[in-house]
Amino acid sequence: MKKISNIFKYIVFMALALGLIWCIYYLVLGICDPEQSGYATNMSQLIVSVLTVISIIFAFFEFLRDKPGKDE
Structure with a gap:
């Protein structure tokens, strides 16, 4: 259970980082x-x-x- 939790933690952090990048992209798109x-x-x-x-x-x-x- 702990190994699954650690793997899932990194997947969530990666998804949050990608989401931040895409939101910044759409912010710039809306401004430009x-x-x-x-x-x-x-x-x-x-x-x-x-x-x-x-x-x-x-x-x-x-x-x-x-x-x-x-x-x-």
Whole structure:
């Protein structure tokens, strides 16, 4: 379970880093081409939504791995 958690942690960090790069790209696209700002905003919202779901799944997996009540 710990090995899976470590692998999943690196996958999540990589996804967050890629999401940051793509959001910066769409920010620059919206600034440079105002006609594309609606598209850039929608794509950024989609990226953030997907990354939020991935982060929630990772947090839930970590919660299960720590097994609450183990200290008792």
